[in-house]
Amino acid sequence: MNRFSATDLALLFLRVTASALVLFVHGLPKVLHYASQLDAIEDPLHLGKTLTLGFAIFAEVVCPLLMIAGIATRLAALPIMLVSAIALGLVHREWTLGQGQFAWMLLIMFGTIALGGAGRYRIALPPHASRQRQT
Incomplete structure (x- = not known):
């Protein structure tokens, strides 16, 4: 159980570095400069700018923090992928592959995390109460 795993280390590295990149490049600037x-912000789904920015902040601040900790990793990857897909498909349709490469890289990195999960190196949450009753 305590054996070293290169796969788990790779998942940790990808999870932490990709999440830190999103957090520092996109998330924190949105929080620190909320009014501007x-x-x-574009509102391609016509949800209202406040809700759109709120979702972007959730995807780019809360989800990366969860992923760095390894909590609900697969689920936390999905909002980041959704924001990237909306940016590519609705907001910046005119982008060439080169112009959209950062968004494509985010889709690839967080898609890999969504498929691979957190790996062994994560914060383990206590088992759910209903599972404890069954044992």
Whole structure:
């Protein structure tokens, strides 16, 4: 059980570095400059700028923090992938592959995390109460 696993180490590295990149490049600037971001954000789904920015902040701040800790990793990867897909498919349709390469890289990295999960190196949550009753 305590054996070294290169796969688990690779998942940890990908999870932490990709999440830190999203957090520092996209998430924190949205929080720190909320008012200007609210004016600037596109609203391609017509949900309202406040809700759109709120979802973006959730995807780019909360989800990366969960992923760094290894909590609900597969689930936390999905909002980041959704924001990237919306950016590519609705907001920036005119982008060439080269212009959209960062969004494509995010889709690839977080898609890999969604498929691979957190790996062994993560914060383990206590088992759910209903599982404890069954044993």
